Amino acid sequence: MNVGLYVWQRLTAALMVPLVLLHVVVIFYATRKGLTAADILARTRGSLAWASFYGAFVVAVAVHAAIGVRNVLAEWSPLKSRDAGILAGAFSVLLFLLGGRAVVAVVLP
């Protein structure tokens, strides 16, 4: 890991701290209040706030997790750093697409 990857992993970790806490609060709220899928979608559809919140979450996860996976592959597998970087980059794109798809599904009107 070089300084650039280190900084991006720490910055995204710092960003995710409040996001994870709020996400947990949302889960507890939704389950304790017995919200249905329709209730949730009624709140999220067309909401710029929820789109921004979970959009930022997806971007942070895609960057943060991929850097960690790259390090694990580089240190624990026979892959060279370059190949580990390519695989981790593909993993980042996959996380972004899956997460982005989920966000779009709940926020588009």
Add this chain to the structure above:
Amino acid sequence: MADSRSELTVLLWRGAQEGRYETYKVPSCENQTVLDIVTFVQRHLDPTLSYRFACRVGMCGSCAMTVNGRPRWTCRTHVATVAKGGRLKIGPLANLPVIKDLATDLRPFFDKWQEAKGAFVPSQTRNDDIARVRPDSAARIAADAAIECINCAICYAACDTVRWNSDYLGPAALNRAWTLLNDERDAGNAERLRAVAASGGCHACHSHQSCQELCPQLLNPTASIAALKRRTMWAYLRGEL
């Protein structure tokens, strides 16, 4: 004073990268060091045994070996503190190529000192006045805390990250780089900062702290590496890297 009634069972690595442990019986003495044991075997039991030492007083850093699973300076390690049930297993340092028996090839270790820009780069000539470094300056205090390294490579042998990542510069080289970054006379810090911020540099460290746990000089390379991480991070954010 030798005690003929008690003997130590000593297993010594014989061979090179491939080899085996062979068992020797060595008389137990008071105040015996691990280096005394190895020397006894070579002088009395098997003169073909290869190992390395020089000063015998904990200054030169050349006698480090793996003793009962941990890297130690053998000249200052008393048998009584490490022998379990009268048994010692002594091998070459880990993470380095074995030349023969207990002697390792330290070139990778010192090559990484060079890669980390561990050599002083003078900013003045012999015609200039002697630089005045205030002993109470923050930089000098930081350098003082890390400067007494004897290059024994114990931290390098103890480091998990070195074992996993052959590009990693290692605790000693990074600790050295940190001392030079705090040397106000040095003129090579821009290049040094780039070297320790690159892949295999300080950010590869996982802070397992085996280096500071086992450093015979009681240095804390983990703290030096953490300081390098902070220094390089701010340099990166300022666009200097």
